[in-house]
Amino acid sequence: MLQCLSTKSPSATSSLPASPPAIDVNGYPPGSQGNSTEGSPGASIEPAPNLTQEYSNTVQTNSYNEMWSKIHVLDPNNINHHNHDHDEVQMQIEHINGNEDSHQLLVSQVLQPNRECVDEALRHARPNTLTRLVSTYFDHSENTTNLCLLLHQSIYRARELYAALYELFDIFPSDHHSLSQLQCDKAFEVFLQFDSIDNPFPCPNSHNFHEMRRCFSELKQQLDRKLRKSHSRVRFFSRATSGSTLCVIGTAVAVTIAAAAVATHALVAIVAAPFCTAYFSPGLAKKQLAHVAQLDAAKKGIYVLNNDLDTIDRLVARLYTAVEGDKQLVRFGLERGRDKHSIQEVVKQLQRNQQNFTDQLKDLEEHICLCFNTVNRARSLLLQEIHLHQN
Numbered sequence: 089m090l091q092c093l094s095t096k097s098p099s100a101t102s103s104l105p106a107s108p109p110a111i112d113v114n115g116y117p118p119g120s121q122g123n124s125t126e127g128s129p130g131a132s133i134e135p136a137p138n139l140t141q142e143y144s145n146t147v148q149t150n151s152y153n154e155m156w157s158k159i160h161v162l163d164p165n166n167i168n169h170h171n172h173d174h175d176e177v178q179m180q181i182e183h184i185n186g187n188e189d190s191h192q193l194l195v196s197q198v199l200q201p202n203r204e205c206v207d208e209a210l211r212h213a214r215p216n217t218l219t220r221l222v223s224t225y226f227d228h229s230e231n232t233t234n235l236c237l238l239l240h241q242s243i244y245r246a247r248e249l250y251a252a253l254y255e256l257f258d259i260f261p262s263d264h265h266s267l268s269q270l271q272c273d274k275a276f277e278v279f280l281q282f283d284s285i286d287n288p289f290p291c292p293n294s295h296n297f298h299e300m301r302r303c304f305s306e307l308k309q310q311l312d313r314k315l316r317k318s319h320s321r322v323r324f325f326s327r328a329t330s331g332s333t334l335c336v337i338g339t340a341v342a343v344t345i346a347a348a349a350v351a352t353h354a355l356v357a358i359v360a361a362p363f364c365t366a367y368f369s370p371g372l373a374k375k376q377l378a379h380v381a382q383l384d385a386a387k388k389g390i391y392v393l394n395n396d397l398d399t400i401d402r403l404v405a406r407l408y409t410a411v412e413g414d415k416q417l418v419r420f421g422l423e424r425g426r427d428k429h430s431i432q433e434v435v436k437q438l439q440r441n442q443q444n445f446t447d448q449l450k451d452l453e454e455h456i457c458l459c460f461n462t463v464n465r466a467r468s469l470l471l472q473e474i475h476l477h478q479n
Contacts, residue, residue: 245288389466
């Protein structure tokens, strides 16, 4: 579904850190840049950051809450609890999944700066390798938003899948001896329904995640090559600009000497002076620095988006495994027919899994919301660099 260069066209109980890797305001992990004082005499040791506290603070920010409200087109009060209207939620989910216009509208609301803003900025840029790389980055970041929106819909489908099971838990007796045949028949029907619905989450190492990683990896390699060339040009122009000053001074001296000797030699020297200063104009170095700033912003964006995608991929894989485990339990009950004892044991085990699964859904939902903000922050920084260069 996702295109590489264009947007147009673990076990269920395994532990996973609740927070993503700490990232500084520039998009790099702490300690990955700047001068390190590690091992130096008298260097103070920074206390280890409290990732749990940082994560808690992040999900309480205004930007996070604003994004949360944008992506929750379904009322959370109707889907987070198991006493909701099953048919109503199913109808809402089918509407979202089957309505492409609704999906595109949601993309336009979530993605900032949106495609129109990006296209307008790039329309005034000179077509070259830099513009192509920057455009590709914006495409990939929009594809990331599309992927996360699809995963967010998977969360709704998962809650709908488990809704009937959770309703069953409320009416089930704790003792299988008191289980009525009517309750047993009801459980068997719920099991049949649960078994008939596909796992709402993509399997581990799914095509979408693999494709996104491949696209980002290829783009990072291209950005690295372009950055090396741009850095080399900046150093060259820096040396050349310094050299042009000496060229002017040397030429002035040559003019004085030549004037006393041969007039024609002086004329050549006079003509050479403006050539030195024009060819090694500081404007060329400034232009290369602007290119470096844009390339660096895109590279930082790739770094943070890759981190977010890796975390989300692990959370999705864990949820996929959890659903598959519950499906195996349900099939175990179905294979034994309407036996009361077997059905009771299956329900008990599913009840034990309930809280863990609910927590995993919440973790994924929060990280998806954080990823949306990461995408938008990176897009804004890159677009800002583009506008600075154009101005």
